[in-house]
Amino acid sequence: MSTFQEEKIQTQNIIGRMLQIGVFLSSIFVLVGGVAYLMRHGSELPNYKHFAGEPPQLKSLRPIVSDAAGRSTRALIQFGLLLLIATPFARVVFSVVTFARERDRLYVVFTSIVLLLLIFSFFGSNGT
Amino acid sequence: MTVLDLTLAIFAVSAVAGFVGSLTGLGGGVVLVPVLTLAFGIDVHYAMGASLVSVIATSSGSAAAYVREGFSNIRVAMFLEIATSLGAIVGATLVAIVPTAAIAVIFGLVLLYSAYETVQSHKHTTVTESDGLCKRLNLGSDYPEDGQLVKYGVVNAPAGFAVMGIAGVLSGLLGIGSGAVKVIAMDRIMKLPFKVSTTTSNFMIGVTAAASAGVYLSRGYIDPGLAMPVMLGVLGGSLVGSRLLVAAKVNILRTIFAIVISALAVEMLIQGLRGGIK
Numbered sequence: 001m002s003t004f005q006e007e008k009i010q011t012q013n014i015i016g017r018m019l020q021i022g023v024f025l026s027s028i029f030v031l032v033g034g035v036a037y038l039m040r041h042g043s044e045l046p047n048y049k050h051f052a053g054e055p056p057q058l059k060s061l062r063p064i065v066s067d068a069a070g071r072s073t074r075a076l077i078q079f080g081l082l083l084l085i086a087t088p089f090a091r092v093v094f095s096v097v098t099f100a101r102e103r104d105r106l107y108v109v110f111t112s113i114v115l116l117l118l119i120f121s122f123f124g125s126n127g128t
Numbered sequence: 129m130t131v132l133d134l135t136l137a138i139f140a141v142s143a144v145a146g147f148v149g150s151l152t153g154l155g156g157g158v159v160l161v162p163v164l165t166l167a168f169g170i171d172v173h174y175a176m177g178a179s180l181v182s183v184i185a186t187s188s189g190s191a192a193a194y195v196r197e198g199f200s201n202i203r204v205a206m207f208l209e210i211a212t213s214l215g216a217i218v219g220a221t222l223v224a225i226v227p228t229a230a231i232a233v234i235f236g237l238v239l240l241y242s243a244y245e246t247v248q249s250h251k252h253t254t255v256t257e258s259d260g261l262c263k264r265l266n267l268g269s270d271y272p273e274d275g276q277l278v279k280y281g282v283v284n285a286p287a288g289f290a291v292m293g294i295a296g297v298l299s300g301l302l303g304i305g306s307g308a309v310k311v312i313a314m315d316r317i318m319k320l321p322f323k324v325s326t327t328t329s330n331f332m333i334g335v336t337a338a339a340s341a342g343v344y345l346s347r348g349y350i351d352p353g354l355a356m357p358v359m360l361g362v363l364g365g366s367l368v369g370s371r372l373l374v375a376a377k378v379n380i381l382r383t384i385f386a387i388v389i390s391a392l393a394v395e396m397l398i399q400g401l402r403g404g405i406k
Contacts, residue, residue: 012198019188027363034356042132051171053348060346077352081181081359085341087188088334095206110206114335117213121342
């Protein structure tokens with residue numbers, strides 16, 4: 001097997017491992033936050049019948065992170081979900097780097113466009 | 129019903145959806161929104177938010193195994209993800225504008241199509257040589273089979289790209305992975321080998337859904353209390369499903385799943401047209 005093939009397999013191994021770790025970490029946060037949330041709010045009555053939208057502190061990155069470190073169990077779950085959403089993000093970043101190392105300019109451009117679209121989705125769309 | 133009861137019930141349903149979804153290779157996401165809205169009376173926006181999160185979980189969870197086996201074509205994935213991510217952002221933004229009744233009807237139609245795809249069998253053709261544009265895009269690759277590398281070509285990049293854009297819009301608009309549409313683009317239009325197209329599609333679903341997730345999050349569609357049991361249930365169910373090899377019974381299971389999907393589709397259509405889903 002050529003060194004190119006070996007490198008390809010190695011890259012794919014890293015991507016696979018990265019996705020696994022991301023999903024695992026995220027599940028831990030969601031599970032811990034979920035158990036704490038149910039202990040605190042489990043006997044309340046749910047209200048999902050009418051859409052009201054989430055409060056501002058559960059809609060953007062900074063308050064979620066700071067509240068998750070504090071006492072909000074819902075923010076802790078939301079933080080776990082953010083980690084989950086970050087796994088495909090990390091994969092795209094990693095692909096940009098890999099294509100750059102292979103000096104594959106066309107694919108550096110393609111992956112960068114995907115990355116910019118993801119960033120736009122998170123920071124460009126203001127909640128209404 | 130208290131929060132605890134609802135959470136446990138949703139966890140159980142999601143685990144079954146993830147389990148069956150992974151056994152049949154169809155993903156559980158497509159049944160979650162109808163079940164959450166029709167059976168639990170949950171608002172469709174919250175249901176879509178929870179479903180979208182679970183789609184990322186199963187995609188990243190199972191992609192980990194596929195990628196390491198060397199079936200996914202990263203170049204094809206990255207090229208097409210431009211279309212799906214752009215489509216997903218458009219679709220997710222449209223949720224706020226499109227009336228809920230229309231979303232329910234579109235959902236019903238997509239479900240019907242998924243059910244049809246499930247029972248349909250197609251002759252699969254592959255090519256050994258890429259066409260001019262695909263050659264320039266360097267899309268052809270190889271995959272391992274019986275210890276050897278099988279080379280394959282790719283064709284019709286522009287048409288595949290366009291259909292992927294539609295898959296992205298549907299994914300953002302409905303909170304699903306739209307794997308069924310992705311497979312059309314790769315299998316039938318671009319002629320990728322079956323193993324490559326299914327694994328690459330699964331791999332791409334995570335990135336597409338992440339593009340929608342940014343919009344969903346900022347609009348408040350992702351509720352942690354609801355997404356938690358859905359994500360954990362679907363992920364757990366699909367992990368168990370992927371470890372069971374019941375190849376012989378998959379065909380029966382696919383047929384049953386197709387019937388369930390069709391029933392949900394009809395109900396979504398009726399409720400959508402009657403204005404029952406708000």
